[in-house]
Structures are given as C-alpha cells and as structure tokens.
Amino acid sequence: MQRIFIVGLGLIGGSLIQNIKFHHPNIHITGYDYFEKYSDIALSMKIIDEIAIDFDSSASEADLIILATPVQQSIEYGKRLLEINTKPGLIVTDTGSTKLGLSSLESKLLKKDIHLIGGHPMAGSHKSGVINSKKHLFENAYYVLIYDEDENEAAYSEVKNLFEPTKAKFIKMSAKEHDYVTGVVSHFPHVIASSLIHMNEENTQVSEYVKTLAAGGFRDITRIASSNADMWRDITLENKKHLVTLMENWIEQMEQTKELIQEGNPALIHDFYQSAKTYRDQLPIKEQGALTSTFDLYVDIPDKPGMISEVTRILGQSHISITNIRILEVREDIMGALRLSFKSSNDRDRAIEALNTFDTYTL
Ligand SMILES: NC(=O)C1=CN([C@@H]2O[C@H](COP(=O)(O)OP(=O)(O)OC[C@H]3O[C@@H](n4cnc5c(N)ncnc54)[C@H](O)[C@@H]3O)[C@@H](O)[C@H]2O)C=CC1
Numbered sequence: 001m002q003r004i005f006i007v008g009l010g011l012i013g014g015s016l017i018q019n020i021k022f023h024h025p026n027i028h029i030t031g032y033d034y035f036e037k038y039s040d041i042a043l044s045m046k047i048i049d050e051i052a053i054d055f056d057s058s059a060s061e062a063d064l065i066i067l068a069t070p071v072q073q074s075i076e077y078g079k080r081l082l083e084i085n086t087k088p089g090l091i092v093t094d095t096g097s098t099k100l101g102l103s104s105l106e107s108k109l110l111k112k113d114i115h116l117i118g119g120h121p122m123a124g125s126h127k128s129g130v131i132n133s134k135k136h137l138f139e140n141a142y143y144v145l146i147y148d149e150d151e152n153e154a155a156y157s158e159v160k161n162l163f164e165p166t167k168a169k170f171i172k173m174s175a176k177e178h179d180y181v182t183g184v185v186s187h188f189p190h191v192i193a194s195s196l197i198h199m200n201e202e203n204t205q206v207s208e209y210v211k212t213l214a215a216g217g218f219r220d221i222t223r224i225a226s227s228n229a230d231m232w233r234d235i236t237l238e239n240k241k242h243l244v245t246l247m248e249n250w251i252e253q254m255e256q257t258k259e260l261i262q263e264g265n266p267a268l269i270h271d272f273y274q275s276a277k278t279y280r281d282q283l284p285i286k287e288q289g290a291l292t293s294t295f296d297l298y299v300d301i302p303d304k305p306g307m308i309s310e311v312t313r314i315l316g317q318s319h320i321s322i323t324n325i326r327i328l329e330v331r332e333d334i335m336g337a338l339r340l341s342f343k344s345s346n347d348r349d350r351a352i353e354a355l356n357t358f359d360t361y362t363l
Pocket residue numbers: 007008009010011012013032033034035038068069070071073095096097098120121122123124125126127128129130228231235
C-alpha cells in the first residue's frame with residue numbers, strides 16, 4: 001500500500017493517522033478537512049504529508065481511503081466514490097459511530113472494484129478535533145469491522161493488519177447488530193445525558209443552586225453531554241429507528257419507576273438500586289471501552305502535607321508521564337484520593353508498581 005487518503009482530520013481521523021504514520025512512515029498520506037485550518041494543523045503536526053486540493057482528485061490516486069467525518073458526510077463521500085474514477089482494488093474504511101447507512105453501499109461499491117470495510121473504533125472522548133488526537137487512543141478498545149461480501153475478505157485482512165499497531169481489539173459484526181448494540185450502550189445514553197443537562201437548566205428558574213451544586217455524580221453522568229453536536233446530530237439521525245424504540249422502552253421503565261417511588265415500598269426501592277448495582281459491578285469496566293478514553297489510577301492519600309508531591313516525585317523518578325491529575329473528595333478529616341490519568345495501560349501498570357507504598361486501585 002502506497003497512498004492513503006484521510007478525510008476528516010478530527011479526533012478520530014487524527015488519532016488513526018498518527019498511529020499509521022508512526023508505524024508506516026513510508027506510506028504517503030494525503031489529508032482533507034472541510035475546515036482548512038484543521039488540514040494545516042495536521043500538516044504542521046506531521047501526521048499527513050500533503051493537503052488534498054479536493055476530494056475527487058485525491059480519492060482517484062488513493063490505495064486506501066479513511067472516512068472520518070460525521071456519519072452523514074461519510075455516506076455522501078461513499079456515494080461520491082460511485083461517481084468518480086478510482087484505482088482498481090481501492091479499499092475504503094470509515095470510523096463512523098453508525099454503520100448501516102454506509103454499509104448499504106458495499107455491494108454497489110464492489111461492482112466498481114471498491115472494497116468497503118466499515119469500521120468503528122469504540123473509543124474516543126467528548127473532546128473533538130485533531131489537536132486532541134493521540135496515537136494511543138484506541139489501545140485496548142474494541143474496534144468493530146464490518147463487511148458482508150465474501151469478496152471483501154482480503155480487504156478486511158488488509159485493514160485489520162494496518163490498524164493492528166493501534167492495539168485495539170477487533171470484532172467483526174453485522175451493521176444491523178452494530179447499530180442496535182451501540183444504540184443501547186452509547187447513542188441512547190448520550191440522549192439521556194443531554195436531557196439531564198436540559199432538565200438542570202430548566203430548574204435553575206426555581207433555584208440558582210441547581211447549577212451551583214451540580215458537581216460530583218451529576219458531572220460524571222453528564223460528561224458526554226459536552227460532545228460535538230455535529231457528530232451527535234448525524235448519529236441520532238442515522239440511528240433514529242433504534243433510538244425511538246429505546247426511548248419508548250425508557251418511558252415505560254420510567255413510568256414503572258415513578259409508581260415504585262409513589263408506592264414507597266422500602267424493600268422494592270432497595271431492590272431497584274441493589275439490582276442495578278449488582279449488574280453494573282460485573283460489567284467489564286476494567287477494560288478500555290467506549291466509556292473511557294484514558295487509563296485512570298486512583299491513589300488513596302492520607303490528608304497530610306506533602307503527599308501529593310510525594311506521589312508525583314515517585315512517578316517522575318520512574319519517568320512515568322501523567323496526562324491528568326485530579327484531587328477527589330479531600331476533606332480535613334478523611335482520606336483523599338488522587339485520580340491520575342496515563343496515556344497507556346503500560347504506564348498505568350508501571351505507576352501501580354512504583355507507588356507500591358500507597359493503596360492504588362482502578363475502576
Ligand atoms: N468522538 C468520538 O469519541 C468518536 C467518534 N467516532 C466517529 O468518528 C467520526 C469523526 O468523529 P470525531 O473525530 O470525534 O469528530 P471531530 O469533530 O473531532 O472531527 C471531524 C472532522 O471532520 C471534519 N468535517 C466535517 N464535515 C466534513 C466534510 N464534509 N468534509 C471533510 N471534513 C469534514 C470536521 O471539520 C472535523 O475536523 C464520526 O463519524 C464519529 O461518529 C467514532 C468513535 C468515537
């Protein structure tokens with residue numbers, strides 16, 4: 001493979017291409033973004049070799065195209081490929097959070113000797129843009145790959161081999177199953193997170209403290225409401241059918257929950273929380289997944305002077321970089337916890353070892 005064309009130089013496109021550039025410096029990478037400034041940034045970061053003048057000319061020279069734009073834009077580019085001249089055996093993959101729309105073009109593209117392998121790296125962040133991209137972003141995350149046609153098997157292996165150094169865990173799935181599952185685990189929770197924020201804002205009319213006291217758990221559960229609205233508009237439109245069904249289920253469940261609260265039976269209310277806790281506690285949350293993008297480590301620190309600098313000193317001595325540090329729940333009379341973020345699981349493992357005189361834990 002000699003030439004890759006990446007369309008959409010944002011968080012995901014930027015991260016993927018950084019990884020490819022690092023492991024395959026000889027592959028020529030052309031980049032294109034709707035906003036010129038993002039192409040300029042990507043060029044200055046040296047993660048692309050050249051900025052495309054337009055989609056058509058760079059697409060016609062490419063051996064592999066990566067579509068990393070909001071999903072509806074990627075579908076438009078997929079359709080455009082049916083209209084223009086492309087190299088024989090061209091491979092196309094995307095990074096979109098929904099898969100059915102683009103994958104429905106697979107057989108048409110195949111007739112033009114274009115091999116579509118849908119892709120969805122199930123890792124990311126509420127932060128967008130090439131500036132936040134990093135080559136480790138997909139380490140240990142699930143990466144869904146999608147194709148239907150037997151003739152696309154070789155292209156599937158090629159895409160998988162190219163992305164293997166990301167250290168993602170590849171799963172092959174149908175587009176239909178993918179859109180249903182991600183609707184449940186990712187898209188619908190985004191709707192709820194944004195709705196909770198709207199609810200908070202409406203209630204500030206009753207008391208301003210609703211905003212002031214919105215910390216801790218409320219911030220955790222609504223973090224993803226800070227995501228890019230263009231991206232979530234497209235995901236919502238593309239996965240509308242599942243989202244409407246999930247919303248109906250949710251409304252029904254909320255009705256039952258309302259009755260549970262109105263009835264006020266302590267044992268049943270306890271069971272409501274306990275059964276949720278039991279199920280959540282056995283989710284595979286230790287692994288990097290769609291809900292985490294950094295490798296966090298919690299360190300218990302006695303509330304006495306110098307403990308935080310002691311932790312950072314030990315890590316510094318062991319040459320382990322911290323990407324973020326946050327102090328949680330430190331009050332005068334209790335132990336505090338430090339949340340340290342690392343860029344890879346390896347760094348976190350080394351930190352656990354280096355901090356062996358402290359109690360450390362991961363969630
Ligand atoms: N953010 C996340 O956590 C994840 C996002 N995805 C998917 O990856 C894709 C990209 O998402 P991000 O990188 O997060 O978004 P982003 O907003 O960071 O980057 C998207 C880039 O595409 C550019 N763009 C928009 N329309 C364009 C067009 N018509 N032509 C060329 N460039 C265009 C934007 O200017 C932007 O630079 C989306 O389809 C999203 O659903 C997948 C996994 C995780």
